[in-house]
Amino acid sequence: MNPLRIRAFAPGRANLIGEHTDYNLGLCLPFAVEQGVTVTGELRDGGAVSARGLADDDPYLVGVASELRAAGVDVPGCAVQVESDLPREAGLSSSAALSVALALALSGLAGADPLAAAELAKLCQRVEHRYTGAETGLLDQLASILGEEGRALRIDMRALEWTPVELDLGGHVLAVLDSGTPRSLAESGYNDRREECRRAAELLGVDSLRDAGDGSGLPAPLDRRVRHVLTENDRVDAAVEALESRDLAALGELLDASHRSLRDDYEVSVPEVERAVEECRRAGALGARIMGGGFGGSVVALFPPEADPPGGALVVRPAQGARLLC
Numbered sequence: 001m002n003p004l005r006i007r008a009f010a011p012g013r014a015n016l017i018g019e020h021t022d023y024n025l026g027l028c029l030p031f032a033v034e035q036g037v038t039v040t041g042e043l044r045d046g047g048a049v050s051a052r053g054l055a056d057d058d059p060y061l062v063g064v065a066s067e068l069r070a071a072g073v074d075v076p077g078c079a080v081q082v083e084s085d086l087p088r089e090a091g092l093s094s095s096a097a098l099s100v101a102l103a104l105a106l107s108g109l110a111g112a113d114p115l116a117a118a119e120l121a122k123l124c125q126r127v128e129h130r131y132t133g134a135e136t137g138l139l140d141q142l143a144s145i146l147g148e149e150g151r152a153l154r155i156d157m158r159a160l161e162w163t164p165v166e167l168d169l170g171g172h173v174l175a176v177l178d179s180g181t182p183r184s185l186a187e188s189g190y191n192d193r194r195e196e197c198r199r200a201a202e203l204l205g206v207d208s209l210r211d212a213g214d215g216s217g218l219p220a221p222l223d224r225r226v227r228h229v230l231t232e233n234d235r236v237d238a239a240v241e242a243l244e245s246r247d248l249a250a251l252g253e254l255l256d257a258s259h260r261s262l263r264d265d266y267e268v269s270v271p272e273v274e275r276a277v278e279e280c281r282r283a284g285a286l287g288a289r290i291m292g293g294g295f296g297g298s299v300v301a302l303f304p305p306e307a308d309p310p311g312g313a314l315v316v317r318p319a320q321g322a323r324l325l326c
């Protein structure tokens, strides 16, 4: 029998390192944050799915309901209420959190068996691709679904395998500072970067840039794009090692190196983001970098115990992933 009422929560995510690697089937190191989206759903007569806190024709609501139906889930008529304590458009993946929470609530109301993590993430990714036009990878959805308290996740996007990594920062904190420029993935250069990577892989004769040995023979700027992806994959494993050996100075240097690569080789930074990075450095950060899709959004920075993150920065801690609350 279908439950009459259900609540689902899905967190946003921070990405410690491994940016613009997911759709190149590379490595990333995200974690779910404490803040997220809660969806309460109640069965209603008739087949319609209506919403409070969201327009009835919101692309995520429409998209999640129809992708679930296409996957064979008999989404019943219902009313959903959406609440969030995640800042929107700030690079913490409020949209992935919304679609994951909606998918959990609607499939729960349908009485369907829970989807496996990778399947649920791909379903929510299809919603991004088909209903918002943003050709995102799987980073945000997987981080929201798989999050664990106290741990980040090293995700290998080619194998679709993940390994928890203790995020023991010994009194240091990670904080996210909004640059104040809203990010619009679909309208920004995000899809252009994906296209450049596709083109580079084609010219190199590989299925994805994960398999690219070296991009130095490619025409500019494709050579720089490939260099970013390859060096960023290496930085993910170097960050895992730095965490395992509690070498937080090394972790800070890797964040800085990631930022330089995203700014100079991948060219996804903007002046407001550069100012936010500078502000974090002035406040004593050991390292700071643009986080997420770029062209605005947030910066993530590592602060030692004696430093105070700048005003307005949000301290982020690894928290449990998406779940049904009742």
Ligand code: GLA
Residues within 6 Å of the ligand: 018, 019, 020, 021, 022, 023, 136, 137, 138, 139, 140, 292, 293, 294
């Ligand atoms: C956005 C996308 C992700 C990922 C990052 C960049 O957050 O949604 O899939 O590509 O940008 O690492």
